[in-house]
Amino acid sequence: MKQWRKMLRIIFGRTTFLVVSLIFQIIVLLSCFRLLSEYFTYVYGGFVILSAAVVIFIINRQQAPDYKLAWIVPVLVFPVFGALFYLFMELQPGTKRIADRLRDIIKETQIYLQQDASVEERLQKESQRIGSLARYMNCYGGYPVYENTYAEYFPSGEELFPVLKEKLRNAKDFIFLEYFIIERGKMWNEILEILEEKAKNGVEVRVMYDGMCSLMLLPYHYPRKLEEKGIRCKMFSPVKPALSSYQNNRDHRKILVIDGHTAFTGGINLADEYINEKKRFGYWKDVALMLQGDGVKSFTMMFLQMWEITETKKEDYGFYLPPMSRFKNWLPEGSGFVMPYGDSPLDHETVGEHVYTDILYQAKRYVHIMTPYLILDNDMVTALTYAAKRGVETVIIMPHIPDKKYAYILARSYYKELLEAGVKIYEFTPGFVHAKIYVSDDEKAVVGTINMDYRSFYLHFECAAYLYKNHAVADVEKDFQNTLNQCEEITLEVWKKYPLLSRITGSVLRLFAPLM
Numbered sequence: 001m002k003q004w005r006k007m008l009r010i011i012f013g014r015t016t017f018l019v020v021s022l023i024f025q026i027i028v029l030l031s032c033f034r035l036l037s038e039y040f041t042y043v044y045g046g047f048v049i050l051s052a053a054v055v056i057f058i059i060n061r062q063q064a065p066d067y068k069l070a071w072i073v074p075v076l077v078f079p080v081f082g083a084l085f086y087l088f089m090e091l092q093p094g095t096k097r098i099a100d101r102l103r104d105i106i107k108e109t110q111i112y113l114q115q116d117a118s119v120e121e122r123l124q125k126e127s128q129r130i131g132s133l134a135r136y137m138n139c140y141g142g143y144p145v146y147e148n149t150y151a152e153y154f155p156s157g158e159e160l161f162p163v164l165k166e167k168l169r170n171a172k173d174f175i176f177l178e179y180f181i182i183e184r185g186k187m188w189n190e191i192l193e194i195l196e197e198k199a200k201n202g203v204e205v206r207v208m209y210d211g212m213c214s215l216m217l218l219p220y221h222y223p224r225k226l227e228e229k230g231i232r233c234k235m236f237s238p239v240k241p242a243l244s245s246y247q248n249n250r251d252h253r254k255i256l257v258i259d260g261h262t263a264f265t266g267g268i269n270l271a272d273e274y275i276n277e278k279k280r281f282g283y284w285k286d287v288a289l290m291l292q293g294d295g296v297k298s299f300t301m302m303f304l305q306m307w308e309i310t311e312t313k314k315e316d317y318g319f320y321l322p323p324m325s326r327f328k329n330w331l332p333e334g335s336g337f338v339m340p341y342g343d344s345p346l347d348h349e350t351v352g353e354h355v356y357t358d359i360l361y362q363a364k365r366y367v368h369i370m371t372p373y374l375i376l377d378n379d380m381v382t383a384l385t386y387a388a389k390r391g392v393e394t395v396i397i398m399p400h401i402p403d404k405k406y407a408y409i410l411a412r413s414y415y416k417e418l419l420e421a422g423v424k425i426y427e428f429t430p431g432f433v434h435a436k437i438y439v440s441d442d443e444k445a446v447v448g449t450i451n452m453d454y455r456s457f458y459l460h461f462e463c464a465a466y467l468y469k470n471h472a473v474a475d476v477e478k479d480f481q482n483t484l485n486q487c488e489e490i491t492l493e494v495w496k497k498y499p500l501l502s503r504i505t506g507s508v509l510r511l512f513a514p515l516m
């Protein structure tokens with residue numbers, strides 16, 4: 001049965017789907033060339049001119065150099081297919097419609113995410129550098145920084161799950177869930193049981209999950225099943241049998257909001273491997289963060305903004321943003337500052353990567369990182385190596401058992417230059433690390449959904465929470481050290497023992513890394 005499931009995952013997986021679509025379109029293209037074979041010289045010459053024009057256009061775009069190079073090479077090597085494929089991906093009306101719609105929604109909802117001037121002033125007094133980051137995030141990311149926000153860190157899905165269920169059972173007004181993956185099993189079935197009961201008792205429940213789930217994990221009409229249970233449900237960007245740049249922008253966020261006062265985020269999806277009820281790649285190491293208080297407002301708005309993209313009826317945003325004074329008798333006391341934020345691939349502002357690089361450039365003593373993937377652009381390589389070269393302890397924990405072999409080989413292609421600069425790399429030997437954390441200098445940390453790869457930085461909708469002088473920062477660092485004790489250090493000597501074919505493959509894959 002397991003082998004059948006594995007085979008079905010391969011057959012219906014994202015990579016297979018895209019490859020088949022691509023092959024089909026190549027066949028169509030080649031058929032057209034065959035029909036025009038007698039005019040080949042003129043047609044080919046025209047495409048060479050088109051390719052040159054496309055390359056000039058790419059060079060002058062405001063994009064990362066690595067991303068430009070990944071397109072320029074296939075356009076020049078395959079002037080016919082490369083140019084047409086680039087134009088096909090760029091001239092997608094669906095993507096533009098979504099971008100325009102989301103921009104209008106964000107503009108309309110700015111009034112609900114205004115920065116409290118007194119909080120900003122107190123943050124500036126604590127640290128002008130962090131104050132500058134908060135100002136950038138508010139102006140270009142659209143999210144403010146908060147005080148009065150309690151944060152609790154969970155170092156595993158097993159520790160998160162009972163707390164998550166308890167908070168759901170206590171919901172009185174509404175529950176919002178937005179997840180990249182939902183899969184039927186112990187975790188989702190128990191959560192769904194609570195959601196059904198809450199919906200019956202008059203609590204508004206909304207569920208949104210990424211359309212990739214429909215390929216293998218859930219039936220295509222699963223939203224209809226939940227609607228029958230009184231739960232409003234939708235897929236974000238349902239996958240269709242056609243290659244489209246819009247379908248490349250997945251909703252990778254993990255957000256759960258309860259009554260506007262409690263929110264969860266992190267790497268944990270709603271599937272059994274995330275609580276280690278199912279073993280896929282050894283022990284699944286993941287983390288989550290719970291916020292309670294003022295900072296929950298940003299996660300509430302992230303959910304509503306994404307939900308409204310396909311809605312025609314206006315939301316009553318104010319209803320879902322209750323004053324925290326309503327809950328002051330039982331809300332735990334927060335400390336320091338908390339800045340929840342989202343990142344969109346459609347606004348061309350890579351706030352997720354900027355927050356990471358800001359931590360690396362500001363660090364004085366250490367930056368400790370956990371990430372499942374390491375597919376880096378030049379800016380991130382520079383930030384990591386510069387931190388190490390100036391004496392900052394820069395440590396990255398990676399999986400030892402990968403979920404995607406090609407991503408693992410590609411990640412290892414970066415090891416040599418990072419190690420030579422003084423970056424320390426460890427692999428988690430019990431299994432797979434899916435956590436995405438940064439922690440630095442005992443005073444700041446990021447917990448969220450943002451991997452260190454091109455998909456998270458440039459192509460996916462993501463979210464995270466930035467903690468500054470919050471008591472939960474110490475818990476993030478403690479978990480990092482506990483995880484480090486279960487890791488094997490990767491040195492240059494170890495790297496040199498990797499198979500030559502694997503290293504060559506990784507080097508070749510780097511050329512196309514921004515497109516993977």
